[in-house]
Amino acid sequence: EDKVVQSPLSLVVHEGDTVTLNCSYEVTNFRSLLWYKQEKKAPTFLFMLTSSGIEKKSGRLSSILDKKELFSILNITATQTGDSAIYLCAVTGANSKLTFGKGITLSVRP
Amino acid sequence: DAGVIQSPRHEVTEMGQEVTLRCKPISGHNSLFWYRQTMMRGLELLIYFNNNVPIDDSGMPEDRFSAKMPNASFSTLKIQPSEPRDSAVYFCASSFKGTGTYFGNTIYFGEGSWLTVV
Numbered sequence: 001e002d003k004v005v006q007s008p009l010s011l012v013v014h015e016g017d018t019v020t021l022n023c024s025y026e027v028t029n030f031r032s033l034l035w036y037k038q039e040k041k042a043p044t045f046l047f048m049l050t051s052s053g054i055e056k057k058s059g060r061l062s063s064i065l066d067k068k069e070l071f072s073i074l075n076i077t078a079t080q081t082g083d084s085a086i087y088l089c090a091v092t093g094a095n096s097k098l099t100f101g102k103g104i105t106l107s108v109r110p
Numbered sequence: 111d112a113g114v115i116q117s118p119r120h121e122v123t124e125m126g127q128e129v130t131l132r133c134k135p136i137s138g139h140n141s142l143f144w145y146r147q148t149m150m151r152g153l154e155l156l157i158y159f160n161n162n163v164p165i166d167d168s169g170m171p172e173d174r175f176s177a178k179m180p181n182a183s184f185s186t187l188k189i190q191p192s193e194p195r196d197s198a199v200y201f202c203a204s205s206f207k208g209t210g211t212y213f214g215n216t217i218y219f220g221e222g223s224w225l226t227v228v
Binding site for chain 1: 143145151152153154155158165166201216217218219220221222
């Protein structure tokens, strides 16, 4: 059975801090790893990673994948209160099946 | 562009009643997913369809749950009879899965149906 484990489960930081969110996985026939941000409603897409060692970047967010060690990290620099959300990691395995971790709840305090 | 559309947005029902959740995927997408989200278990995949055919329903909790996709633009998730432990947010999501070399895909979520069974 495919498995995604995220850590820490929750995190409280102050504005301006840098955070690193972790995601490890076990999946049959790995295709891709995805990061989503969920605020009050539906998860919204952040990154899709398919190759090891290639950093994806969008503004203050960046992510990288290590397919040998089976993990990914999501970094957020200079955090803002608007970054407060649940960050979900998911992997696509055989037959397009997307398995999610339980998410990391990030709270950024002013 | 319209995203994934779900209805109802909120439903409160009594234990034992039938609940039907509806989903309209993004036009042109050929994969559709039903997820359930709770605080305890996070996002769980219940079932997904590719080209209207159920591919994996191993996440469906029990026989009280059923899902159909009669055509490319509509799917339902039915719970009969409902129980309080079914209270959760039910998300529908869709994506496009092409043929040939395949490296994964981005799926797009609807805003969820917030179900409370009392």
